[in-house]
Amino acid sequence: MVSFPATDAVDPADATLSDHELMLAVRDGELDALGELFERHHGPLYGFLVKFTGQRTAAEDIVQTVFQRMLKYRHTYRDEGNFTAWMYHLARRCAADHFRKSNAAPAATDPADLQDHADDAPHAGDRAATSDDHALLHTALSRLDRDDREVLLLSRFQELPFAEIAAVLECSVGAAKVRAHRALRELRDTYFQLQQERLT
Amino acid sequence: MNCTQAQERFADLLDARRTGPDHAAVRAHLASCPACQREYATLARTLAALDALPAAPPSPALRRNFYAMLEEEKLAAAGRPAAFRRPRPALRSALWRWILAPAAAGTLAIAAFLAGTRYAPPAAAPGLDPATKRELAELRARVDSVGQLVGYSLLQQRSTSERLQGVLATLDRKDPSQKVLSDLIGALALDPSANVRLSALDALYPHANQQLVRSGVLASLPREQNPLVQVAMIDFLVAARDHAAAPELGRMARNETLDRAVRDAAQRGLAQL
Numbered sequence: 220m221v222s223f224p225a226t227d228a229v230d231p232a233d234a235t236l237s238d239h240e241l242m243l244a245v246r247d248g249e250l251d252a253l254g255e256l257f258e259r260h261h262g263p264l265y266g267f268l269v270k271f272t273g274q275r276t277a278a279e280d281i282v283q284t285v286f287q288r289m290l291k292y293r294h295t296y297r298d299e300g301n302f303t304a305w306m307y308h309l310a311r312r313c314a315a316d317h318f319r320k321s322n323a324a325p326a327a328t329d330p331a332d333l334q335d336h337a338d339d340a341p342h343a344g345d346r347a348a349t350s351d352d353h354a355l356l357h358t359a360l361s362r363l364d365r366d367d368r369e370v371l372l373l374s375r376f377q378e379l380p381f382a383e384i385a386a387v388l389e390c391s392v393g394a395a396k397v398r399a400h401r402a403l404r405e406l407r408d409t410y411f412q413l414q415q416e417r418l419t
Numbered sequence: 420m421n422c423t424q425a426q427e428r429f430a431d432l433l434d435a436r437r438t439g440p441d442h443a444a445v446r447a448h449l450a451s452c453p454a455c456q457r458e459y460a461t462l463a464r465t466l467a468a469l470d471a472l473p474a475a476p477p478s479p480a481l482r483r484n485f486y487a488m489l490e491e492e493k494l495a496a497a498g499r500p501a502a503f504r505r506p507r508p509a510l511r512s513a514l515w516r517w518i519l520a521p522a523a524a525g526t527l528a529i530a531a532f533l534a535g536t537r538y539a540p541p542a543a544a545p546g547l548d549p550a551t552k553r554e555l556a557e558l559r560a561r562v563d564s565v566g567q568l569v570g571y572s573l574l575q576q577r578s579t580s581e582r583l584q585g586v587l588a589t590l591d592r593k594d595p596s597q598k599v600l601s602d603l604i605g606a607l608a609l610d611p612s613a614n615v616r617l618s619a620l621d622a623l624y625p626h627a628n629q630q631l632v633r634s635g636v637l638a639s640l641p642r643e644q645n646p647l648v649q650v651a652m653i654d655f656l657v658a659a660r661d662h663a664a665a666p667e668l669g670r671m672a673r674n675e676t677l678d679r680a681v682r683d684a685a686q687r688g689l690a691q692l
């Protein structure tokens with residue numbers, strides 16, 4: 220790999236630095252440290268946003284905007300902050316902007332847009348069925364209330380403790396858990412119903 | 420434990436974090452209650468499907484756009500006079516980082532190509548044929564009259580990152596057309612983003628042996644306001660051994676209104692030419 224001259228005290232590629240330390244460095248003017256944070260987090264964040272918006276281009280736009288806002292608002296990052304929670308907090312606001320602008324329910328998911336997600340079936344013979352299942356699940360997700368979809372998807376990020384999800388959503392831990400579980404039951408009902416419809 | 424109590428605890432049981440209290444009682448109920456087993460199994464299956472939903476990686480444009488945006492912000496920060504100390508090493512390292520970030524073989528090949536040609540002495544300038552002269556005159560006219568200048572194709576891309584991609588897309592052409600080169604010079608002369616202008620200059624390096632390219636850079640130099648870009652352009656002309664640049668460098672070296680670093684670079688360049 221190519222090495223780059225270190226010009227400052229913080230080596231932004233230092234894998235031993237925590238997210239929080241890197242973001243503090245960004246706040247204090249070492250902007251290159253954001254590159255390492257991007258490398259660590261943009262994949263999972265993108266995955267969350269694809270499921271949340273149902274649109275890959277929108278998900279990419281929002282990821283870009285989130286990191287843009289991290290730079291713009293870097294001075295507001297606090298000493299006791301939590302980077303992941305902050306990132307999802309920003310992502311949530313950016314997604315809200317996106318939905319307001321597009322003014323369209325995310326039910327506008329274009330299955331073709333997501334179709335190539337479904338090419339990882341372990342056996343070629345299962346591929347068609349699996350791909351259909353993925354499409355059904357995407358459809359079921361898109362039919363959830365936006366807030367329900369959000370809390371459910373957040374709850375599946377194991378690196379995000381419920382306390383932080385609650386902070387992101389500005390509710391109590393108990394409320395976040397209840398909402399996530401209710402959303403799961405709704406998703407299950409829609410998903411199974413869609414599967415039934417396909418069979419008949 | 421009854422069914423309602425058991426099902427109230429399913430959320431904890433299904434949460435992979437497993438931070439909830441002991442689940443022994445729930446499991447005992449599950450073992451003996453088919454209705455709850457069904458409820459639990461369908462929820463678990465749905466979650467498994469949700470977790471297994473494949474996520475294709477984002478397009479390479481996302482990473483490119485991110486590093487372009489980061490560069491832009493760093494340039495904006497560096498553009499403030501107090502921060503104008505060691506811009507070039509930082510700038511270079513970061514530029515290389517986002518050019519190399521995808522680490523694709525093709526990208527590395529381009530980088531190697533650039534590295535190999537960048538500081539090689541340019542070939543002797545060929546004599547100007549009439550067509551080139553015409554193109555050059557036209558280009559000068561375009562560079563000189565900013566007002567009507569939106570003609571060049573890169574400017575029609577809306578966002579900075581899109582224009583930057585336009586510039587980067589030219590990097591893998593070993594033998595770009597005159598149109599591509601003139602677009603790059605147009606970007607260098609006219610693009611509102613310093614980052615795009617610097618990238619255009621980078622893309623022009625392998626073609627510094629062409630008279631058209633050197634003249635385009637020279638024609639753009641008086642218009643440039645950003646000290647970072649000014650210094651990069653001076654370096655370019657000096658590396659290309661463009662003696663036609665000497666008068667302009669002389670003017671810049673004496674111009675007290677220019678940034679100190681720019682005047683120094685012009686002075687150094689004059690000595691080398």
Ligand SMILES: [Zn+2]
Binds near residue numbers: 421422452454
């Ligand atoms: Zn039961």
